[in-house]
Amino acid sequence: xxxxxxxxxxxxxxxxxxxxxxxxxxxxxxxxSSDLMGxxxxxxxxxxxxxxxxxxxxxxxxxxxxxxxIRLGKQSExxxxxxxxxFAMLFSAGMGIGLVFYGVASPVSHYLKTPPTAEPGTRxxxxxxxxxxxxxxxxxxxxxxxxxxxxxxxxxxxxxxxGLISATLEPLFGEKMNGPWGNTVDVLAVxxxxxxxxxxxxxxxxxxxxxxxxxxxxxxxxxxQLIIILVVTVLFMISAYTGLSKGIKYLSNxxxxxxxxxxxxxLLLGPTQYILDSLTDSLGAYIQSIPxxxxxxxxxxxxxxxxxxxxxxxxxxxxxxxxPFVGIFIARISRGRTIREFLLGVLIVPSVVGFLWFSTFGIxxxxxxxxxxxxxxxxxxxxxxxxxxxxxxxxxxxxxAVILIGTFFITSADSATFxxxxxxxxxxxxxxxxxxxxxxxxQSAIAAVLLFTGGLTALQNALIVAALPFSFIMVIxxxxxxxxxxxxxxxxx
Numbered sequence: 001x002x003x004x005x006x007x008x009x010x011x012x013x014x015x016x017x018x019x020x021x022x023x024x025x026x027x028x029x030x031x032x033s034s035d036l037m038g039x040x041x042x043x044x045x046x047x048x049x050x051x052x053x054x055x056x057x058x059x060x061x062x063x064x065x066x067x068x069x070i071r072l073g074k075q076s077e078x079x080x081x082x083x084x085x086x087f088a089m090l091f092s093a094g095m096g097i098g099l100v101f102y103g104v105a106s107p108v109s110h111y112l113k114t115p116p117t118a119e120p121g122t123r124x125x126x127x128x129x130x131x132x133x134x135x136x137x138x139x140x141x142x143x144x145x146x147x148x149x150x151x152x153x154x155x156x157x158x159x160x161x162x163g164l165i166s167a168t169l170e171p172l173f174g175e176k177m178n179g180p181w182g183n184t185v186d187v188l189a190v191x192x193x194x195x196x197x198x199x200x201x202x203x204x205x206x207x208x209x210x211x212x213x214x215x216x217x218x219x220x221x222x223x224x225q226l227i228i229i230l231v232v233t234v235l236f237m238i239s240a241y242t243g244l245s246k247g248i249k250y251l252s253n254x255x256x257x258x259x260x261x262x263x264x265x266x267l268l269l270g271p272t273q274y275i276l277d278s279l280t281d282s283l284g285a286y287i288q289s290i291p292x293x294x295x296x297x298x299x300x301x302x303x304x305x306x307x308x309x310x311x312x313x314x315x316x317x318x319x320x321x322x323x324p325f326v327g328i329f330i331a332r333i334s335r336g337r338t339i340r341e342f343l344l345g346v347l348i349v350p351s352v353v354g355f356l357w358f359s360t361f362g363i364x365x366x367x368x369x370x371x372x373x374x375x376x377x378x379x380x381x382x383x384x385x386x387x388x389x390x391x392x393x394x395x396x397x398x399x400x401a402v403i404l405i406g407t408f409f410i411t412s413a414d415s416a417t418f419x420x421x422x423x424x425x426x427x428x429x430x431x432x433x434x435x436x437x438x439x440x441x442x443q444s445a446i447a448a449v450l451l452f453t454g455g456l457t458a459l460q461n462a463l464i465v466a467a468l469p470f471s472f473i474m475v476i477x478x479x480x481x482x483x484x485x486x487x488x489x490x491x492x493x
Contacts, residue, residue, distance in 0.1 A: 069338055233444040255404065420439040
């Protein structure tokens with residue numbers, strides 16, 4: 001603990017104050033955070049659409065430019081992890097638990113409850129359900145993560161800078177990033193990580209509890225969720241103790257194996273031909289709609305505009321809020337790869353896996369709904385188990401799903417303790433176990449307290465609010481990074 005910086009203590013104090021506010025005055029906390037989120041979403045929707053489009057275009061520019069040959073490390077270095085382990089880790093940290101949670105619920109919702117433009121339950125709503133899900137979980141989401149990861153990896157591994165967000169701004173601001181301004185940037189990144197992971201722990205606990213309720217009739221209660229959080233906390237701390245190349249790596253590989261088994265089982269037991277046809281059709285519709293969907297705000301149609309704000313703008317803000325945690329972790333595991341290799345891997349592979357997953361589980365859920373299974377009437381955390389209940393071997397599939405949620409849960413929390421440790425020990429690439437344990441304890445404690453008081457949704461709102469100032473930092477990071485690689489390329493020429 002002697003190696004921790006002021007960022008550790010400042011962020012810890014802010015997090016505790018906000019958590020206490022959410023615990024003792026949950027109605028006030030939720031009202032204020034909700035009002036702030038609503039204001040930002042309404043008045044900065046155009047801004048979110050434009051900057052996320054900028055992130056995608058910048059990534060594409062780097063892929064096709066001569067800068068793509070630059071390696072994230074010394075030019076002679078090679079990657080620390082194999083492709084399978086690398087893909088498994090970045091996917092597990094980036095979106096794994098979200099796919100399991102919303103794989104069935106999101107497409108079914110867009111079909112029956114929240115279609116973008118069509119009447120609910122119509123053919124048009126069905127066609128849009130996968131397309132908009134692909135859009136929200138596809139290239140744009142991963143471009144947000146890729147920007148943070150790429151820039152941090154470049155400065156840390158190629159130029160030997162500290163593994164801090166603030167260090168990436170030094171080409172523009174110089175030594176100012178070693179003082180209060182730099183600390184402010186890092187505090188914002190650490191705060192977003194703590195809140196993001198705490199909300200994920202809370203939602204993960206509710207989904208595991210939902211699985212137990214559906215399978216075993218166990219009460220959906222805070223007591224059960226607290227026990228789940230305690231068990232997961234012990235497990236991810238054990239994983240954290242073993243280090244990056246063992247705990248997270250092995251768990252991530254297990255995640256992909258279990259996810260693969262569930263995917264294959266659902267593809268075979270569900271309407272296979274319909275799934276494959278829908279995947280192909282929706283993928284074409286998604287690719288065609290990217291240019292217009294990226295900047296669609298519908299100012300002349302209030303209903304459509306509100307849908308964009310409630311969904312697209314919300315998702316972009318959510319991914320930006322998660323970007324410090326996921327981006328820093330992806331940077332740490334990507335040493336030795338070229339910029340082109342990195343961007344193609346981060347943008348394409350997880351997106352394609354997501355498309356396959358949502359097509360398989362979403363279409364299976366929609367078909368089950370149309371055949372009389374009330375998937376839409378279930379809470380989101382039970383939608384997956386409702387689908388499995390309509391399949392043969394439903395109990396086995398549900399048990400595997402609960403285990404998968406648990407391992408994704410553990411991997412996300414373990415990754416977060418690593419990132420938090422790294423960001424609060426002056427960018428150390430091997431933060432001490434004690435620091436990681438402290439952050440692990442506080443993450444779990446915050447999730448448990450807010451589940452008890454009902455403040456989890458308000459904390460989620462706070463995370464979206466924190467995304468706005470961090471988005472400004474991301475834009476500045478791009479200018480700083482471009483200045484650095486341009487200078488390097490000119491020096492080489």
